[in-house]
Amino acid sequence: MKLISRYLFELTLILNTLTIVCSCSHNKNIKNPDLTNSNDSVTISRPYSGEPRNVTFLPYWVANAQFAGYYVAKEKGIYKKYGININIIPNVPFVTSTDLIKEGKVDFAALWLVNAVELKAKGVDIVNITQPSSRSSAMLITKKKSGINTLQDMNGKRAGIWTGFELQPKALFNKYNLDVEVVPIGSSNNLFLMDGVEIVIANWFDEYHSIINSGYDPDELNVFFFSDYGLNFLEDGIYCLS
Missing domain, CATH: 3.40.190.10 (Periplasmic binding protein-like II)
Known part of the structure; x- marks a missing residue:
């Protein structure tokens, strides 16, 4: 049960973060919510009633249990509930997520920190919007x-x-x-x-x-x-x- 609870927490964290980013990009006048404020935290967890935002997300590897949460959330309609119309891009051999994110061909990508550090060192203006894991496996x-x-x-x-x-x-x-x-x-x-x-x-x-x-x-x-x-x-x- 502890393992299941951890994965549910991680999925919720990712959904909330994507919702914040998508909502802010719709309205330039919206301030970034203060996640330390309990009222803001409640607001972003409510179902989204505006126009859905189309986004693309690329896992860095083939579809497997490692990325199951993303696919389950899509099948369950959770992304749409929070205003996100997500397209999970399938892995393409010899095309890396680092290449596509730096070229702006996907909106979001799952990356290892080592890959993000290398991109940053090359001048790519990349940011980490959420980090589900806290210890390297x-x-x-x-x-x-x-x-x-x-x-x-x-x-x-x-x-x-x-x-x-x-x-x-x-x-x-x-x-x-x-x-x-x-x-x-x-x-x-x-x-x-x-x-x-x-x-x-x-x-x-x-x-x-x-x-x-x-x-x-x-x-x-x-x-x-x-x-x-x-x-x-x-x-x-x-x-x-x-």
């Missing part, structure tokens, strides 16, 4: 049989890292002066499973369990959460251009 995984049981053991090894998500692991390697060869990978864990790399990046809720389902027991693996090493770069924030 990203990690590095090694097999105990490889002898890599500490960060220092990674020195001189090879790590399979998703293309476009190199900033966080590279920051970790630099922080601890590790010479690790970064090998670009897609969404598959096959290179790690076949011992093509000794280290692989993963999310706890996704790739980690895929590796477990491939036949490994948890006690056969070592996990290194980035958040445990001062690199708590959050995932799944909702971003738009300012």
Whole structure:
């Protein structure tokens, strides 16, 4: 029940934030609501009676349980209830959400903080309007049989890292002066499973369990959460251009 309550809270937070942004863009004279004021909080949670705003939203990956809340809310008509006519853009191979948001081709996009930081560094005027998660689920995984049981053991090894998500692991390697060869990978864990790399990046809720389902027991693996090493770069924030 606690897990269900957390997801309901996150969904409500996202809906309220999108409602604020859409409402403000309709009327330039409306002040940004003060969310510390209880009256404003009640107002934005009421059903919207004005003209619906058409918006586009792009998750950064294919439709799966990770983004279930967005799709369920659309099917249940929750967005329309609050004045949002949302079009959830399907994932297109080799086209990233960072590309589309910086080019203004989508109104909102789900991004990792590391991707948003890179966009900001390139001069893209991007803002985070809501952040459902408070702790990074990203990690590095090694097999105990490889002898890599500490960060220092990674020195001189090879790590399979998703293309476009190199900033966080590279920051970790630099922080601890590790010479690790970064090998670009897609969404598959096959290179790690076949011992093509000794280290692989993963999310706890996704790739980690895929590796477990491939036949490994948890006690056969070592996990290194980035958040445990001062690199708590959050995932799944909702971003738009300012």
